[in-house]
Amino acid sequence: DSGVTQTPKHLITATGQRVTLRCSPRSGDLSVYWYQQSLDQGLQFLIQYYNGEERAKGNILERFSAQQFPDLHSELNLSSLELGDSALYFCASSVGRGGYGYTFGSGTRLTVV
Amino acid sequence: AQTVTQSQPEMSVQEAETVTLSCTYDTSESDYYLFWYKQPPSRQMILVIRQEAYKQQNATENRFSVNFQKAAKSFSLKISDSQLGDAAMYFCAYRANFGNEKLTFGTGTRLTIIP
Numbered sequence: 381d382s383g384v385t386q387t388p389k390h391l392i393t394a395t396g397q398r399v400t401l402r403c404s405p406r407s408g409d410l411s412v413y414w415y416q417q418s419l420d421q422g423l424q425f426l427i428q429y430y431n432g433e434e435r436a437k438g439n440i441l442e443r444f445s446a447q448q449f450p451d452l453h454s455e456l457n458l459s460s461l462e463l464g465d466s467a468l469y470f471c472a473s474s475v476g477r478g479g480y481g482y483t484f485g486s487g488t489r490l491t492v493v
Numbered sequence: 494a495q496t497v498t499q500s501q502p503e504m505s506v507q508e509a510e511t512v513t514l515s516c517t518y519d520t521s522e523s524d525y526y527l528f529w530y531k532q533p534p535s536r537q538m539i540l541v542i543r544q545e546a547y548k549q550q551n552a553t554e555n556r557f558s559v560n561f562q563k564a565a566k567s568f569s570l571k572i573s574d575s576q577l578g579d580a581a582m583y584f585c586a587y588r589a590n591f592g593n594e595k596l597t598f599g600t601g602t603r604l605t606i607i608p
Contacts, residue, residue: 382537413595423584425595436593468536474594481528482596484538 403471
């Protein structure tokens with residue numbers, strides 16, 4: 381157990397639907413990062429939050445959004461889902477700026493049918 | 494933009510032997526971090542080893558060590574005494590010390606251990 385908790389582990393949904401992925405960072409970590417891992421795009425950075433505020437944005441689609449709550453857990457919202465959104469979505473956390481590496485959760489496998 | 498290249502999609506090694514995975518990166522920064530992550534079939538991303546660019550000494554963690562060549566922008570991972578549990582995808586990753594804190598990953602190398 382890495383200390384980073386992601387739920388659900390698996391999610392199957394239809395095109396056009398909306399889903400929410402949840403992440404609880406390791407205790408004491410203030411930064412949360414979201415990554416998408418797909419076969420054709422590899423591991424892509426989506427977005428980072430630090431202590432409740434958005435700090436950096438990567439290749440995140442407009443259909444996707446995220447937030448970090450006062451208790452530091454984060455949610456990634458994916459809407460108007462397309463088949464190409466099927467991927468493994470990772471959350472990672474770090475205590476500060478991540479110089480010692482990030483701790484990853486076990487991921488949420490999203491399948492859009 | 495920073496890029497990370499892993500030119501070996503697949504590697505295999507006999508159990509108990511040594512294997513080296515290659516990684517090169519491109520950056521204009523002088524201060525940064527490099528990482529190797531392991532992703533076994535369980536899909537969990539596990540940090541194997543990290544290197545700070547301003548440290549000349551190569552990092553070592555038990556059977557895992559790196560060969561960091563800053564001028565050549567090369568960061569290879571050596572696994573000694575390979576074990577069946579080392580079978581996994583290995584990703585090289587880069588992070589600048591200033592600015593965006595994201596990790597930029599390579600495409601990975603799938604390592605197979607032959608009993």
